[in-house]
Amino acid sequence: MSGSSWPLYxxxxxxxxxxxxxxxxxxxxPDDEMALRNARDLYTRRNEGVSIWVVRASAIxxxxxxxxxxxxxxxxxxxxxxPTFYDIPEDVPHL
Amino acid sequence: MxxxxxxxxxxxADHRIEPRDWMPEGYRKTLVRQIAxxxxxxxxxMQPEGDWISRAPSLRRKAILxxxxxxxxxxxxxxxxAAETLGAxxxxxxxxxxxxxxxxxxxxxxxxxxxxxxxxxxxxxxxxAICNQVPLCRTSYGPYARAMIRICxxxxxxxxxxxxxxxxxxxxxxxxxxxxRDAVDRWWWPALMMFGPPDEESANTERSxxxxxxRHTNDELRQRFVDMSVPQAxxxxxTLPDPKLAWNAERGHYDFGEIDxxxxxxxxxxxxxxxxxxxAHRREAHEDGAWVREAAAAYAAMRERxx
Numbered sequence: 001m002s003g004s005s006w007p008l009y010x011x012x013x014x015x016x017x018x019x020x021x022x023x024x025x026x027x028x029x030p031d032d033e034m035a036l037r038n039a040r041d042l043y044t045r046r047n048e049g050v051s052i053w054v055v056r057a058s059a060i061x062x063x064x065x066x067x068x069x070x071x072x073x074x075x076x077x078x079x080x081x082x083p084t085f086y087d088i089p090e091d092v093p094h095l
Numbered sequence: 096m097x098x099x100x101x102x103x104x105x106x107x108a109d110h111r112i113e114p115r116d117w118m119p120e121g122y123r124k125t126l127v128r129q130i131a132x133x134x135x136x137x138x139x140x141m142q143p144e145g146d147w148i149s150r151a152p153s154l155r156r157k158a159i160l161x162x163x164x165x166x167x168x169x170x171x172x173x174x175x176x177a178a179e180t181l182g183a184x185x186x187x188x189x190x191x192x193x194x195x196x197x198x199x200x201x202x203x204x205x206x207x208x209x210x211x212x213x214x215x216x217x218x219x220x221x222x223x224a225i226c227n228q229v230p231l232c233r234t235s236y237g238p239y240a241r242a243m244i245r246i247c248x249x250x251x252x253x254x255x256x257x258x259x260x261x262x263x264x265x266x267x268x269x270x271x272x273x274x275x276r277d278a279v280d281r282w283w284w285p286a287l288m289m290f291g292p293p294d295e296e297s298a299n300t301e302r303s304x305x306x307x308x309x310r311h312t313n314d315e316l317r318q319r320f321v322d323m324s325v326p327q328a329x330x331x332x333x334t335l336p337d338p339k340l341a342w343n344a345e346r347g348h349y350d351f352g353e354i355d356x357x358x359x360x361x362x363x364x365x366x367x368x369x370x371x372x373x374x375a376h377r378r379e380a381h382e383d384g385a386w387v388r389e390a391a392a393a394y395a396a397m398r399e400r401x402x
Contacts, residue, residue: 005186006392008179025242026176028185030391031398042169045162046249065115 008057009035011042013049021053029054106307111237114180122306125299126236127183128197129308134174135192135199139373141167143207144216152210159256160213166249173242180238193378201359202289204367211264211271211278217257219279219286219324225250226320227290235307258327265332272332279328280336287351288359290317321349 006028012021024043029035035054044052063071079085088095098117105112112118141164148164151157175185191197202220207213228250231243264271291297291313303309311319321340328335339352361367 005184006388025173025238026179027172030388031395034391034395042172045165045169062115065113065117 006030009039009054010057010060011035011039012053012055013039013043014051015048016050021051024048026057106235109233109235109307111240112235113237121302122308123181125303125306125308126239127178127181129303130174130178130181130239131183131188131191132198132200134171134178134188135197136203137167137171137174138192139199139203139377141171142373142376143203143205143369144213146207147210147213150210151213156213156260163217163253163256166253170242170246170249173245174239177236177238177242181236189381193374193381195365195374198363200289201362201367202285203373204362204369205281205285206368208281209274209278211261211274212282214257214260214264214275215278215282217253217255218261218327219257219282220289221250221253221257222324222327223286223289223320225254226316226323230310230316233307233310258331261331261333275331276333279333283335283337284354284358285362287317287321287354288362290314290320292356292359293354318348321351325349 007030008026009029009032010026011024013024014021027035027038027042029038032054036052039052039054043049075081099119102112102116102118102122105116112122144160144167145164148157148160151160175188178188179185188197192199202223207216225247228243228247232240232247234240234243261275264275294300294312294314297313300309300312304312325335325340337352339350341350343350362370365371
């Protein structure tokens with residue numbers, strides 16, 4: 001077997017103008033340029049996108065699911081960040 | 096055991112398990128095996144139909160067949176990528192396939208003798224695959240479920256092109272109609288076998304259902320496929336090769352005859368008409384491509400050094 005395995009890339013596609021790029025999957029490629037071409041062939045065979053990002057999987061830093069609770073806890077008790085926190089009389093327009 | 100309880104809570108709530116979540120080792124192993132076999136099936140599945148690309152009777156049929164075989168390659172890659180999120184290694188998966196250490200769907204060990212086989216594969220084989228795959232869009236492992244959603248979207252063109260091809264041949268000459276009937280006779284039973292052994296003999300079903308990897312048993316899906324196929328066969332004007340096939344009003348399903356499980360196990364264990372040929376072809380393609388992989392890696396390394 002050939003051991004020359006190519007690095008793993010994560011692929012993000014913008015479905016149409018006005019939308020964010022969304023993660024669609026991953027693939028192997030020898031370099032950035034080939035990753036982009038392979039992503040086009042693999043993930044946009046039916047006009048699924050107008051723009052593609054590829055990034056080496058090793059370059060991504062992710063939050064750890066084990067510390068999910070403490071990591072996201074700081075936003076838990078800040079209800080005043082939401083508009084519904086504030087009592088406004090119903091007859092005040094446009095608010 | 097907090098981790099295990101959390102895992103069970105997520106599965107029971109019908110939420111998805113994601114790659115970096117804790118999961119039982121058995122869950123990971125079952126998924127890697129199932130996704131890898133599924134990926135291998137897509138890759139090997141390129142061969143029976145690929146055989147007809149150069150001999151397709153028109154440019155239209157050739158373009159359709161090319162697109163379909165290209166889709167199979169894509170489906171294999173989505174699935175390999177999903178398996179890799181569980182820690183599987185791509186080179187290792189390929190090695191397992193070409194060394195015959197990991198299985199793929201036995202259906203691809205049957206030969207495609209005429210062009211009608213291309214149509215019947217689309218109609219029955221892809222039809223059976225869709226029956227299997229639609230519930231997998233709700234499987235408990237996120238990356239697998241997302242791959243299946245993509246695959247199912249693309250698969251429906253596969254089945255429709257097959258049925259359309261057969262309708263066209265059924266409107267053709269007597270010889271063409273005979274070709275369709277012959278192909279249906281040869282593929283019907285192997286298509287039923289695609290759902291795997293009967294429930295009482297399926298070792299992994301119970302656990303996979305508990306983990307919500309599978310959502311229905313083999314026999315449930317097989318019955319669903321039979322019920323869908325009978326009216327399609329009638330409309331096409333072909334007779335499915337099973338004298339016991341009959342509507343059972345009490346059950347609300349079609350009854351059907353006994354599957355030849357001896358044949359099923361023979362083909363699974365490697366003694367089908369094309370097992371050796373399929374694996375040899377895949378191994379050859381992999382080995383013939385080695386220099387391309389090496390050259391591309393060398394070029395990338397050279398550019399990285401220069402940068």
